[in-house]
Amino acid sequence: MSSEQRTEINSLGEFGLIEYLTKNIELQNASSILGVGDDAAVIDHFGKQTVITTDLLVEGVHFDLMYTPLKHLGYKSVVVNLSDIYAMNAVPTQIVIGLAISNRFSLEAINEFYEGVYAACEKYDVDLVGGDTASSQKGFIISITAIGEVAPDKYVKRNTAQKGDLLCVSGDLGAAYVGLLFLEREKKIFMESPGVQPDLEGESYVIGRLLKPEARRDIIDFFAEKEIVPTSMIDISDGLSSEIMHICKQSQLGCVLYEEKIPVAEEMKKAAFKFEIDPTACALSGGEDYELLFTIPQSEYDKLTMNEQISVVGYMTAAEEGVQIITKGGNKHPITAQGWNHITKNHD
Amino acid sequence: MSSEQRTEINSLGEFGLIEYLTKNIELQNASSILGVGDDAAVIDHFGKQTVITTDLLVEGVHFDLMYTPLKHLGYKSVVVNLSDIYAMNAVPTQIVIGLAISNRFSLEAINEFYEGVYAACEKYDVDLVGGDTASSQKGFIISITAIGEVAPDKYVKRNTAQKGDLLCVSGDLGAAYVGLLFLEREKKIFMESPGVQPDLEGESYVIGRLLKPEARRDIIDFFAEKEIVPTSMIDISDGLSSEIMHICKQSQLGCVLYEEKIPVAEEMKKAAFKFEIDPTACALSGGEDYELLFTIPQSEYDKLTMNEQISVVGYMTAAEEGVQIITKGGNKHPITAQGWNHITKNHD
Numbered sequence: 001m002s003s004e005q006r007t008e009i010n011s012l013g014e015f016g017l018i019e020y021l022t023k024n025i026e027l028q029n030a031s032s033i034l035g036v037g038d039d040a041a042v043i044d045h046f047g048k049q050t051v052i053t054t055d056l057l058v059e060g061v062h063f064d065l066m067y068t069p070l071k072h073l074g075y076k077s078v079v080v081n082l083s084d085i086y087a088m089n090a091v092p093t094q095i096v097i098g099l100a101i102s103n104r105f106s107l108e109a110i111n112e113f114y115e116g117v118y119a120a121c122e123k124y125d126v127d128l129v130g131g132d133t134a135s136s137q138k139g140f141i142i143s144i145t146a147i148g149e150v151a152p153d154k155y156v157k158r159n160t161a162q163k164g165d166l167l168c169v170s171g172d173l174g175a176a177y178v179g180l181l182f183l184e185r186e187k188k189i190f191m192e193s194p195g196v197q198p199d200l201e202g203e204s205y206v207i208g209r210l211l212k213p214e215a216r217r218d219i220i221d222f223f224a225e226k227e228i229v230p231t232s233m234i235d236i237s238d239g240l241s242s243e244i245m246h247i248c249k250q251s252q253l254g255c256v257l258y259e260e261k262i263p264v265a266e267e268m269k270k271a272a273f274k275f276e277i278d279p280t281a282c283a284l285s286g287g288e289d290y291e292l293l294f295t296i297p298q299s300e301y302d303k304l305t306m307n308e309q310i311s312v313v314g315y316m317t318a319a320e321e322g323v324q325i326i327t328k329g330g331n332k333h334p335i336t337a338q339g340w341n342h343i344t345k346n347h348d
Numbered sequence: 349m350s351s352e353q354r355t356e357i358n359s360l361g362e363f364g365l366i367e368y369l370t371k372n373i374e375l376q377n378a379s380s381i382l383g384v385g386d387d388a389a390v391i392d393h394f395g396k397q398t399v400i401t402t403d404l405l406v407e408g409v410h411f412d413l414m415y416t417p418l419k420h421l422g423y424k425s426v427v428v429n430l431s432d433i434y435a436m437n438a439v440p441t442q443i444v445i446g447l448a449i450s451n452r453f454s455l456e457a458i459n460e461f462y463e464g465v466y467a468a469c470e471k472y473d474v475d476l477v478g479g480d481t482a483s484s485q486k487g488f489i490i491s492i493t494a495i496g497e498v499a500p501d502k503y504v505k506r507n508t509a510q511k512g513d514l515l516c517v518s519g520d521l522g523a524a525y526v527g528l529l530f531l532e533r534e535k536k537i538f539m540e541s542p543g544v545q546p547d548l549e550g551e552s553y554v555i556g557r558l559l560k561p562e563a564r565r566d567i568i569d570f571f572a573e574k575e576i577v578p579t580s581m582i583d584i585s586d587g588l589s590s591e592i593m594h595i596c597k598q599s600q601l602g603c604v605l606y607e608e609k610i611p612v613a614e615e616m617k618k619a620a621f622k623f624e625i626d627p628t629a630c631a632l633s634g635g636e637d638y639e640l641l642f643t644i645p646q647s648e649y650d651k652l653t654m655n656e657q658i659s660v661v662g663y664m665t666a667a668e669e670g671v672q673i674i675t676k677g678g679n680k681h682p683i684t685a686q687g688w689n690h691i692t693k694n695h696d
Contacts, residue, residue, distance in 0.1 A: 033397060034505065039435040039583060040401035040496065042503050045393040049381060053388035054478060054493055056446035060485045087387040098404035098491050130402060136489075137408045143446050143491030145402055148388065155390050157382065235387060 007107035020107070024118075025128055029093045031149065032127040041129035043094055048149040053084035059139035066190075067183040070109055072211045074116025077142045080237065082124050083215040083290040085148035087235035089156040089223065094129045095121070098143035100136035124217060154229065156294070159250035161232035165295035167247075167255055167314040168230075168304065170219045173240055174279055175268040177286020179203070179210030181275050205267035213290045219309065226303045233294035239285040241335050243293045245323060254321040257314035257335060259328050284325075284335070355455035368455070372466075373476055377441045379497065380475040389477035391442055396497040401432035407487035414538075415531040418457055420559045422464025425490045428585065430472050431563040431638045433496035435583035437504040437571065442477045443469070446491035448484035472565060502577065504642070507598035509580035513643035515595075515603055515662040516578075516652065518567045521588055522627055523616040525634020527551070527558030529623050553615035561638045567657065574651045581642035587633040589683050591641045593671060602669040605662040605683060607676050632673075632683070 012020055022036040034042035043050070057077055059065060065073075078095060085092040097117065101110060121128055126146070186198040200207060215235075223230065232251055234243045240262065248255055264279045272279040295316055296304065304310050323335045360368055370384040382390035391398070405425055407413060413421075426443060433440040445465065449458060469476055474494070534546040548555060564583075571578065580599055582591045588610065596603055612627045620627040643664055644652070652658050671683045 034503065038505050038507075039432040039581075040399045040438070040494075042436070042438075042498070043398035043400060044500070045396075045398055047394065050391035050393055050398055050495075051388045052391060052442070052444055052478060052493075052495065054444040054446050054480050054491065056448050056480045056482045056489070056491050058448045058482055058484050058489070061448070061483050084387040088390070090388070090390075094400070096400055096402040096493060098402050100404050100406045100409070100489065130400060132402050132404045134404045134406055135409050136406050138486050141404070141406070141448065141484075141489055143402065143404050143493075145400075145444060145491075145493040146388075147398075147400065150390070152392070155382065157386050159386075233387075 005106075005108050008103070010103065012107065022128070022131075027127045027129070028125055029127050031093055032129055035127060035129040036131065041094065041096065043129070043147060045149055047152075049152055049155065051085055051088045051090040051148040051150055051155060052145060053081055054143065054145040055081050055084070057142040059141065064187070065140065066187050068211060070112040071116035071119070073142075074113040075120045075212055076116070077144050078117055078120035078124075078126070078146075079213055079215045080290060081144045081146035082120070082126065082217075083235040083237070085146050086215050086217060086220045087233050087292060088148065088150065089154060089220060089230065089233060090148035090150035091220065092124060092126050092146050092148040094127045094147040096130040096145045097128060098132040098134070100134045100141040102136045102138055102140070105140065124215065156230050156233040158232055158234050158247055161247050161251035161253055161295040161316050162297065163253055163316050163318055165231050165297055165316045166301060166312050167244070167257065167293070167295055167316060168310055168312050169236065169240065169263060169291055169293050170216050170309050171289070171291040172263040172265040172268065173236065173289050173291060174272070174282030174286045175206045175209035175265055176213065176288040177282045178268050178271045178275070179206035179208070180288075182207060182271070183210070203271055205265060206271045210288060213288065215290055216292045219292050219307075222307050226306070228296060228300055228303055230294035230296050233292060236289045236291045236293050238287045239283075240293065241284040244335060247293065247295065248319075248323045251316070252319050254317040254319050254323050255314055256317060256321075257325045259325055261311060261313040263311040263313075353456050356451070358451065360455065370476070375475045375477070376473050377475050379441055380477055383475060383477040384479065389442065389444065391477070391495060393497055395500070397500055397503065399433055399436045399438040399496040399498055399503060400493065401429055402491065402493040403429050403432070405490040407489065412535070413488065414535050416559060418460040419464035419467070421490075422461040423468045423560055424464070425492050426465055426468035426472070426474070427561055427563045428638060429492045429494035430468070430474065430565075431583040431585070433494050434563050434565060434568045435581050435640060436496065436498065437502060437568060437578065437581060438496035438498035439568065440472060440474050440494050440496040442475045442495040444478040444493045445476060446480040446482070448482045448489040450484045450486055450488070453488065472563065504578050504581040506580050506582050506595050509595050509599035509601055509643040509664050510645065511601055511664055511666055513579050513645055513664045514649060514652075514660045515592070515605065515641070515643055515664060516658055516660050517584065517588065517611060517639055517641050518564045518657055519637070519639040520611040520613040520616065521584065521637050521639060522620070522630030522634045523554045523557035523613055524561065524636040525630045526616050526619045526623070527554035527556070528636075530555060530619070531558065551615075551619055553613060554619045558636060561636065563638060564640045567640050567655075570655050574654070576644060576648055576651055578642035578644050581640060584637045584639045584641050586635045587631075588641065589632040592683060595641065595643065596664075596667075596671045599664070600667050602665040602667050602671050603662055604665060604669075605673045607673055609659060609661040611659040611661075
């Protein structure tokens with residue numbers, strides 16, 4: 001947060017603040033008929049179905065402003081919602097945003113946050129069409145609702161995977177969690193010895209994955225281009241295990257996951273070893289990767305090989321066979337949806 | 349909040365909590381194709397335009413749980429959003445809800461809140477189709493986004509009032525503010541002498557208006573039935589003055605408001621006198637009435653007389669004539685958008 005200038009938010013009043021924050025919006029989608037400035041926004045969806053999702057992010061719970069630049073926070077807040085829209089095989093078109101802010105934040109700070117919001121809107125061709133700004137007694141609270149559109153009945157749910165389907169993920173996993181470990185470590189050092197400069201040399205990949213994630217629009221575009229309709233899909237926000245459990249439970253199936261097939265970046269592996277933790281554990285239980293997990297019929301396999309951003313990591317089985325991982329050593333274990341706390345225990 | 353039973357929210361986990369809270373939802377609108385339980389909800393809007401609005405409510409800023417029953421809070425949180433949809437001349441169809449809750453709240457408490465949410469959904473034929481539940485470090489934070497539909501180009505904005513149009517309001521104004529004064533007074537007494545029983549005898553009307561407001565669906569239905577399309581409309585959440593200023597400013601017009609025409613309930617007048625404040629000041633500057641303020645062409649006047657819930661309170665003028673109130677004594681004053689703090693000063 002820059003310290004050069006500080007304009008008190010109170011000096012604008014609520015309406016002034018909204019006007020200030022939204023004065024440069026240019027609507028990009030033909031379906032955005034009316035945006036910010038009235039009781040509600042108006043969206044036209046002739047011949048399409050609307051997809052909607054919402055997320056609430058709370059300072060101290062979902063993010064730590066000690067190491068999260070506000071611009072990145074604004075960007076990420078939008079992206080995590082868009083990721084949910086893409087996970088429906090839909091295209092995001094609009095967002096509305098609610099902000100509650102304590103008076104410890106200046107107008108410049110809020111502006112930085114909105115710069116990130118607008119950067120994400122521009123990158124993903126999404127319109128900000130409304131919002132609400134309120135005071136909070138404490139901290140920074142962000143509520144974002146995203147709207148998307150999809151051709152009738154082309155949306156993809158979690159509960160429609162089929163036995164025998166291939167289980168696939170986009171990108172690589174676990175890096176955001178390791179990025180978090182670095183930032184938490186530096187924060188701790190800083191709290192104990194404020195003079196020490198942060199040592200994050202060489203960790204830009206994992207830290208970038210945490211602070212500025214991207215949603216996998218490219219995968220949805222690829223599906224459209226190749227006429228692939230996944231049988232089920234979910235975005236990976238809580239770690240691979242947890243999301244696999246959702247698909248299996250909701251589709252009433254089991255699955256086999258191959259540890260050696262789980263995509264992890266070299267940078268993540270190196271970084272994980274510095275913390276003496278198992279990269280696979282990070283991929284399975286670390287969150288916030290915002291990659292896509294989906295299933296497709298085996299007959300579609302050939303189409304997938306054209307996209308190096310997609311890895312086949314296993315296949316769906318009958319429910320009775322359970323949800324299993326086959327380790328690099330060839331052992332079979334049941335997968336459990338473990339939280340981040342479990343990771344440090346996992347590697348020993 | 350009942351103290352009979354207390355189930356810790358942690359005992360369910362986030363997914364368990366969502367499942368628990370949403371297990372009884374039955375979707376009511378044909379356009380609600382997919383509700384809670386996936387990455388996003390899916391809404392079908394063939395041949396209609398979608399209207400969307402969002403509100404963020406923060407404990408200690410927007411509500412005080414010392415005198416706000418959680419069930420009423422759930423009800424009101426929904427209603428204030430629906431009111432924004434009706435203010436577009438649209439019909440609400442879906443909501444999504446985000447909740448951040450500190451661990452001081454039990455599952456029973458959250459359940460009470462949701463009972464109110466569901467009561468409002470049922471009353472207004474709205475589907476809850478998604479949400480997000482998070483922890484907060486402190487307090488109770490509610491984010492609601494409402495979606496509605498309207499026939500193409502039938503939505504009503506704030507900036508389209510015409511010179512000569514009649515300025516109209518629904519229901520009566522100022523009561524919610526006086527209700528708040530009573531509850532704040534009783535809270536103060538209770539804080540000073542916890543043994544004293546609250547004395548709210550005879551004030552059920554004004555307190556009800558604050559704690560359990562309704563959105564004016566009936567007015568929107570009446571417009572549809574009588575084929576009235578207001579030229580502009582806004583809901584009255586911040587007091588009549590403030591909303592009139594919005595319509596005048598955005599439509600680049602002035603107006604004349606007659607004090608004697610402002611609808612106030614007898615119960616509100618009596619209650620205001622107990623606090624020695626002017627009922628007109630309460631109507632002008634008190635908030636949270638959730639009535640509708642709208643303009644219609646004079647040619648539509650005859651249709652309005654059939655609805656005793658609608659009062660004509662003035663008319664729109666050229667911008668140069670300013671935004672004026674004509675008092676009961678016949679004096680003309682400029683209207684300013686005054687906050688609640690101004691009211692006590694106003695009556696002396």
